[in-house]
Amino acid sequence: MIQKLPPSFYNRSTKTVAKELLGKRLVRVTDQGVRLSGLIVEVEAYLGIKDKAAHTFGRRRTPRNEVMWGEGGIAYVYFIYGIHYCLNAVTRSHGQPEAVLIRALQCEEGLEVIRARRKVKNEIHYASGPGKLCQALGIDRSLNGISLQSDNLFIENTGLKIPTSRIVATSRIGVDYAGKAKDWPLRFYIKGNKAVSKF
DNA sequence: TTGCCGATTACCT
DNA sequence: GGTAATCGGCAAC
Numbered sequence: 001m002i003q004k005l006p007p008s009f010y011n012r013s014t015k016t017v018a019k020e021l022l023g024k025r026l027v028r029v030t031d032q033g034v035r036l037s038g039l040i041v042e043v044e045a046y047l048g049i050k051d052k053a054a055h056t057f058g059r060r061r062t063p064r065n066e067v068m069w070g071e072g073g074i075a076y077v078y079f080i081y082g083i084h085y086c087l088n089a090v091t092r093s094h095g096q097p098e099a100v101l102i103r104a105l106q107c108e109e110g111l112e113v114i115r116a117r118r119k120v121k122n123e124i125h126y127a128s129g130p131g132k133l134c135q136a137l138g139i140d141r142s143l144n145g146i147s148l149q150s151d152n153l154f155i156e157n158t159g160l161k162i163p164t165s166r167i168v169a170t171s172r173i174g175v176d177y178a179g180k181a182k183d184w185p186l187r188f189y190i191k192g193n194k195a196v197s198k199f
Numbered sequence: 200t201t202g203c204c205g206a207t208t209a210c211c212t
Numbered sequence: 213g214g215t216a217a218t219c220g221g222c223a224a225c
Contacts, residue, residue: 044206053206055221064221081207082218088206101206120209131207174206197207 004154010072014091014098017072018045019167019188021089023160026105028137029152034113036137038105038127039158042189042196044172046088048098053178056097067145068097075153077134077144084131085140089148089155103130103173103187105137106195129197166191173198 005024010017027037046054048068055065055078067076068090076088076099088099105127107114114136118126127133134140139153148154169185176182189196 046206055206060222062222078206079220080205082205082220084207086206103206129207135208172206177205 002159003157004149005073005157006149007071007073010089010091010148011093012072012091014045014047014100015186017089017091018043018100018186019162021100021102021155022167022188022190023158023162025108025156025158026102026133026137027109027154027156028139030110030113030138031152034110036107036110036113038107038109038133038136038195039160040102040104040155041106041193042102042104042187044101044103044188045186046099046101047184047186048092048096051098051178051184052181053172053175053184054098061097065097068099070094073148075143075146075148077139077141079141080131085134086130087134087139087143101130102133104128104189104195104197105133106193107136124194128195162190 021040021043024040025037048054048056056068067074072091074090076090087102091098107126114126127136168189168191170187171183172187
């Protein structure tokens with residue numbers, strides 16, 4: 001039974017949500033009604049107030065990170081390096097500003113549309129990074145703050161269960177500034193999957 | 200208002 | 213391995 005993940009899925013420990021998002025399917029429906037999708041193969045957990053790598057570290061609350069302070073199950077999309085967007089799923093509940101960064105997908109549906117957007121030949125790299133997957137699925141700032149139960153952006157169950165033995169945990173990418181937190185093993189990916197951003 | 204720099208990518212040698 | 217691209221968030225002034 002394929003179904004959208006409910007808010008109760010997201011309102012839990014961020015590390016648990018991160019690991020369980022592996023093997024789920026991120027779905028984007030275009031304005032023309034075309035389904036673009038891929039299996040989530042790589043994620044990172046951001047643990048809010050106590051995590052120096054998180055946008056909400058030290059209770060920081062700004063217009064950009066406002067949606068992280070709300071309920072779980074909301075999309076947090078931000079713009080980075082003047083070029084790229086990154087997609088997160090907000091976790092936990094109001095006042096606990098944590099999230100999971102979706103870092104890579106193994107694309108499944110809508111490959112014709114995705115191919116036109118991504119100028120790489122190798123299909124495995126259509127969404128093998130957080131900025132790439134947003135470009136592939138057409139995710140930008142306009143989707144910041146929308147529910148992940150929306151008709152045009154959601155995550156659905158696949159029936160796949162990734163066993164612990166196939167999940168690799170490493171330190172997160174691009175957070176060298178984060179002091180001790182840079183070494184926390186909060187990046188999770190499916191062992192051996194070729195769409196993972198870095199091995 | 201200024202100025203630094205980022206949860207990245209692609210292309211170069 | 214090195215770095216340009218490109219802009220807005222954020223904190224300091």
